Amino acid sequence: MAMYGYVRVSSRDQNVNRQVDALCEAGLAEDDLFIDHMSGATFDRPAYRRLMASIGAGDVLVVTSIDRLGRSYDEILCQWRLLTREKRADVVVLDMPLLDTRSTNDAARGVTGVFIADIVLQLLSYVAQVEREHIKQRQAEGIAAARARGVRFGRPELKRPESYGDVARRCAAHELSVRKGAAVLGVSRVTFSKWLAQDGLA
Numbered sequence: 001m002a003m004y005g006y007v008r009v010s011s012r013d014q015n016v017n018r019q020v021d022a023l024c025e026a027g028l029a030e031d032d033l034f035i036d037h038m039s040g041a042t043f044d045r046p047a048y049r050r051l052m053a054s055i056g057a058g059d060v061l062v063v064t065s066i067d068r069l070g071r072s073y074d075e076i077l078c079q080w081r082l083l084t085r086e087k088r089a090d091v092v093v094l095d096m097p098l099l100d101t102r103s104t105n106d107a108a109r110g111v112t113g114v115f116i117a118d119i120v121l122q123l124l125s126y127v128a129q130v131e132r133e134h135i136k137q138r139q140a141e142g143i144a145a146a147r148a149r150g151v152r153f154g155r156p157e158l159k160r161p162e163s164y165g166d167v168a169r170r171c172a173a174h175e176l177s178v179r180k181g182a183a184v185l186g187v188s189r190v191t192f193s194k195w196l197a198q199d200g201l202a
Contacts, residue, residue: 073125
C-alpha cells in the first residue's frame with residue numbers, strides 16, 4: 001500500500017505550505033506529494049495526471065479538502081468513482097472525516113467507507129447545484145429590479161459625432177461607402193452601420 005497526497009492552488013503566486021504541512025502531519029512524506037499550480041476547472045493538470053498514473057489498488061490518496069481536487073462537484077464525483085471503483089484506491093479528505101473510504105474491517109475492506117462517502121458526495125453535489133441555481137436566481141432578480149429602476153447594464157452607448165448627420169446623408173446618397181464613412185467618423189464599421197440602420201438610412 002502506498003500513500004499519496006495531492007495539493008492544488010490556483011496560481012503560481014499562491015502558497016502551498018499550509019496544505020503540504022497538513023499532509024505531512026497526516027503521515028505523508030513530501031516525496032509522495034503531487035502539487036499543481038492550476039485552476040480547479042479542469043482535471044487535465046500535470047501533477048494530477050502523474051498521480052493517476054501512479055495510484056493503484058489498495059493505495060490511499062489524501063487531500064486537505066474536497067475542493068483541492070476540483071471546483072465542479074460533478075467532475076469530483078466522476079474522479080472519485082474512477083479512484084474508488086476502477087482503480088480500487090482509497091480516498092481521505094482531512095477536513096471532512098466522513099469522506100474517508102478506508103475501513104478497519106479487512107474482510108469488508110472499503111465497502112462501507114465507499115458507500116458512506118458516495119452518499120456524502122452526492123449530498124454535497126446536490127447542495128452545490130441548488131446553491132448555484134439560487135445564486136443565478138438572485139442575480140436575475142437583482143438585474144430585473146435594477147432595470148425597473150432605470151439602471152442600464154453593459155458598456156455605455158457611443159455618442160454620435162457632430163458630423164454624423166452629414167456623413168450619414170452622404171452615405172445614404174451613395175457619395176460615401178459605409179467603410180469610408182466610418183473612417184471619417186472614427187468609429188467601427190459595425191457601429192456606423194448600426195447607427196444608419198437605427199435612422200433608417202442603411
